[in-house]
Amino acid sequence: MENRGDKNSLYPLNSFEIHPRTKPTRVFMFIYLCGIIALLYHHLTKLIFRSNHLLPSILLLIADLVLSFMWITSQAFRWRPIRRKVYPENLSKLVKEEDLPALDVFICTADPYKEPPMEVVNTALSVLAFDYPSDKISVYVSDDGGSQMTLFALMQGAKFAKHWLPFCRKHNLSKRCPKVVFNQHHSAHLQLDSQEFQKMKRLYEEMRRKVEQVMEQGYVDDDIVNEEESQVFHKWRVNEFTRQHHPTVIQVLMESSKDVDISGISLPNLIYLSREKSKHIHHNFKAGALNALIRVSAVMSSAPVVLSLDCDMYCNNHQAPRLALCHLLDPNEGSKTAFVQFPQRYRGINPTDIYNNEVTRPFIINPEGLDGIGTTNYVGTGPFINRKAFYGGPTQPKVNIFPGFNNDESGLERKTIDSKLILEAANKVADCNYEQGTNWGRTLGFRYGSLVEDFFTGYRMQCEGWRSIFCNPKTPAFLGDFPISLNDSLIQVKRWSVGLIEVGFSKYCPFTFGTRNRSLLMGMAYGFYAFWPVWAIPIIIYGLLPQLFLIHDIYLFPKVSDLWFYVYAYLFSATYIQDLIESYYVYNINFKKWWNEQRMWLIRGATCFSFSFIEFTLNQIGISAPDFSLTSKVIDNEQQKRYDQEIFDFGVESPFFVSLSTFALISLVSFSFGIVKVIFMDGKLEEMLVQLFLSGFVLVNSLPIYEAMVLRKDGGRMPIRVTLISGLIAVLLCYAAGFAIRRS
Numbered sequence: 167m168e169n170r171g172d173k174n175s176l177y178p179l180n181s182f183e184i185h186p187r188t189k190p191t192r193v194f195m196f197i198y199l200c201g202i203i204a205l206l207y208h209h210l211t212k213l214i215f216r217s218n219h220l221l222p223s224i225l226l227l228i229a230d231l232v233l234s235f236m237w238i239t240s241q242a243f244r245w246r247p248i249r250r251k252v253y254p255e256n257l258s259k260l261v262k263e264e265d266l267p268a269l270d271v272f273i274c275t276a277d278p279y280k281e282p283p284m285e286v287v288n289t290a291l292s293v294l295a296f297d298y299p300s301d302k303i304s305v306y307v308s309d310d311g312g313s314q315m316t317l318f319a320l321m322q323g324a325k326f327a328k329h330w331l332p333f334c335r336k337h338n339l340s341k342r343c344p345k346v347v348f349n350q351h352h353s354a355h356l357q358l359d360s361q362e363f364q365k366m367k368r369l370y371e372e373m374r375r376k377v378e379q380v381m382e383q384g385y386v387d388d389d390i391v392n393e394e395e396s397q398v399f400h401k402w403r404v405n406e407f408t409r410q411h412h413p414t415v416i417q418v419l420m421e422s423s424k425d426v427d428i429s430g431i432s433l434p435n436l437i438y439l440s441r442e443k444s445k446h447i448h449h450n451f452k453a454g455a456l457n458a459l460i461r462v463s464a465v466m467s468s469a470p471v472v473l474s475l476d477c478d479m480y481c482n483n484h485q486a487p488r489l490a491l492c493h494l495l496d497p498n499e500g501s502k503t504a505f506v507q508f509p510q511r512y513r514g515i516n517p518t519d520i521y522n523n524e525v526t527r528p529f530i531i532n533p534e535g536l537d538g539i540g541t542t543n544y545v546g547t548g549p550f551i552n553r554k555a556f557y558g559g560p561t562q563p564k565v566n567i568f569p570g571f572n573n574d575e576s577g578l579e580r581k582t583i584d585s586k587l588i589l590e591a592a593n594k595v596a597d598c599n600y601e602q603g604t605n606w607g608r609t610l611g612f613r614y615g616s617l618v619e620d621f622f623t624g625y626r627m628q629c630e631g632w633r634s635i636f637c638n639p640k641t642p643a644f645l646g647d648f649p650i651s652l653n654d655s656l657i658q659v660k661r662w663s664v665g666l667i668e669v670g671f672s673k674y675c676p677f678t679f680g681t682r683n684r685s686l687l688m689g690m691a692y693g694f695y696a697f698w699p700v701w702a703i704p705i706i707i708y709g710l711l712p713q714l715f716l717i718h719d720i721y722l723f724p725k726v727s728d729l730w731f732y733v734y735a736y737l738f739s740a741t742y743i744q745d746l747i748e749s750y751y752v753y754n755i756n757f758k759k760w761w762n763e764q765r766m767w768l769i770r771g772a773t774c775f776s777f778s779f780i781e782f783t784l785n786q787i788g789i790s791a792p793d794f795s796l797t798s799k800v801i802d803n804e805q806q807k808r809y810d811q812e813i814f815d816f817g818v819e820s821p822f823f824v825s826l827s828t829f830a831l832i833s834l835v836s837f838s839f840g841i842v843k844v845i846f847m848d849g850k851l852e853e854m855l856v857q858l859f860l861s862g863f864v865l866v867n868s869l870p871i872y873e874a875m876v877l878r879k880d881g882g883r884m885p886i887r888v889t890l891i892s893g894l895i896a897v898l899l900c901y902a903a904g905f906a907i908r909r910s
């Protein structure tokens with residue numbers, strides 16, 4: 167194992183190991199590449215010398231070209247995967263507690279009805295209770311929903327924190343998110359003085375009841391708040407205050423220099439921010455919210471380290487800041503590191519992860535590969551960021567981040583953050599027109615122009631010469647929510663896909679932009695993601711074409727006795743087997759989970775990947791505008807039950823399901839047709855084997871769809887209209903294929 171950090175030091179902060187699979191993987195890469203070259207040669211000779219079905223031959227060539235492109239670019243993830251270790255116990259030997267850097271935490275929320283305020287409060291409390299000096303923590307909650315209920319909930323959270331933080335410290339709780347601690351299952355394992363525990367639980371329940379009452383009411387009544395608090399809510403009482411159009415609200419809820427907890431220790435800072443919104447100025451979704459947070463926090467606390475979290479990502483490992491600092495304070499690499507990314511992990515995933523919500527490959531497996539080439543990607547929630555990385559490259563001289571502003575960042579006396587001067591400055595930088603005519607969103611802060619501001623911003627930092635690090639401790643640092651219905655999950659991936667191709671088709675395309683500061687491998691990896699949804703092309707072609715032609719008795723692939731058949735067989739099976747081996751042996755993913763993952767890849771290809779191209783095109787020509795479509799974090803009991811039982815949820819009339827059902831029906835017909843031919847009509851099995859196999863493969867993957875169409879009666883069954891429409895489309899496609907074949 168190689169030591170990073172100061173090599174002469176007795177107390178290394180971190181180390182890494184190149185994964186043992188690297189060498190065999192590279193050998194395999196070479197062999198597989200030969201297979202790809204052979205296949206493309208076969209395609210070309212077929213096209214030039216002996217094609218009687220020109221159109222399908224060209225389409226199959228396109229499909230294989232896209233697959234080859236994706237395979238080649240994805241090798242960047244396999245080139246040099248590494249695993250890191252950190253030694254937080256050494257941190258205290260190198261840095262005194264009082265010298266630890268201050269930490270600003272950003273928590274984003276955007277809608278009290280989709281992101282319940284109690285969830286936001288829980289997340290805030292879990293980070294306020296970090297195992298880190300309280301007076302060095304400032305938590306900023308950005309509320310794009312401009313909701314008085316969220317502010318009210320945070321006010322209650324601040325009161326509760328006075329009891330909660332000393333309680334966590336006293337009992338050295340390893341989990342510090344209240345809802346987790348008070349969850350019956352978890353609390354059964356806690357050996358706590360029951361009276362004290364019950365008292366905390368009572369306080370928590372009281373808070374929850376109050377917040378829920380306000381949620382039911384839809385506003386904050388003067389009766390339930392004191393006079394000082396009610397002043398704050400008067401801002402909402404003016405008619406013009408709507409979610410899309412309102413002035414900035416900044417409220418300091420806890421002030422480290424003044425407020426203490428019940429044991430007399432300083433509390434962290436807690437600040438509520440709802441930036442100004444105007445109907446006439448685009449707010450740039452989360453990226454806009456984060457930029458307002460960067461500026462407001464620069465005025466108020468200006469900590470050198472920033473942690474950004476989604477409101478549902480609560481802290482599950484109170485050591486998280488110290489783990490990140492093992493990298494950020496590394497004497498050699500620290501100053502070049504833009505961020506340390508903890509992976510997105512989720513709680514409550516069902517045993518075989520039917521919708522592949524864990525997205526293991528992009529979130530866990532690929533980042534280890536990216537880390538090895540110095541460039542872990544930013545995933546929006548869970549990164550500890552070097553504040554300087556928002557302001558320019560690692561070697562760039564100090565830039566003015568407050569254009570048109572007299573006080574430079576360090577010029578403000580920051581002893582009390584709710585001084586009039588500071589609040590005025592903070593309000594000014596949260597104005598919705600503050601960014602006009604500045605570089606915010608272009609070279610400063612989070613970059614605008616993509617729905618995946620996280621990917622885009624992290625990538626732009628890499629282009630400026632920053633490095634980044636992946637940190638994946640055994641106890642996940644943060645845990646979050648995920649969509650538990652198939653449709654919501656596909657909508658989420660569609661947003662990501664649109665965001666990614668927005669980068670791919672912009673002037674920042676990773677194959678051409680920023681190559682000076684990046685290696686070829688980094689370019690390949692980011693290029694792979696920027697064109698992630700192009701998987702749709704081969705999946706659609708292979709999911710329809712061989713099947714439609716089989717129905718019309720036309721065989722497109724080599725016979726079993728032909729040598730080229732084995733090239734196809736090798737390329738298909740080798741990549742699947744490699745994936746399975748990697749998942750199973752390296753990442754402990756069992757067969758069922760792996761199968762579901764590959765099924766979701768096919769499902770995404772047939773639905774959100776392809777729809778994202780349509781949406782992107784419509785946005786480009788101005789027919790529609792980019793839409794963030796927030797994922798709901800509210801639990802629907804029926805859906806939750808189905809999810810826990812691993813039953814697919816189709817329940818809604820979604821265009822995604824029309825597309826999926828069409829694929830499923832066409833393969834069902836073609837497979838049945840092929841089998842009937844083979845058995846009863848002495849069909850040419852040798853010639854149709856590939857097509858029969860592909861139909862069968864789609865068919866096996868579609869079993870839950872047939873079940874949902876025919877057998878199920880519950881709320882998650884396939885809506886009849888979806889089945890009928892897709893049946894009609896399937897018939898039309900069969901006819902269209904027949905027509906095309908006769909014409910050619």
Ligand SMILES: O=c1ccn([C@@H]2O[C@H](COP(=O)(O)OP(=O)(O)O[C@H]3O[C@H](CO)[C@@H](O)[C@H](O)[C@H]3O)[C@@H](O)[C@H]2O)c(=O)[nH]1
Nearest residue numbers: 274275276310451452455476477546547617618794796797
């Ligand atoms: O106008 C907006 C829209 C969203 N958000 C926040 O963005 C976060 C992510 O939204 P969510 O609906 O949960 O989307 P996910 O797909 O789960 O988010 C992933 O993908 C996003 C990019 O699309 C990243 O920003 C996230 O960090 C990443 O977790 C939430 O905290 C929202 O409150 C805002 O603050 N303002």
Ligand SMILES: [Mn+2]
Nearest residue numbers: 476478647797
């Ligand atoms: Mn989310």
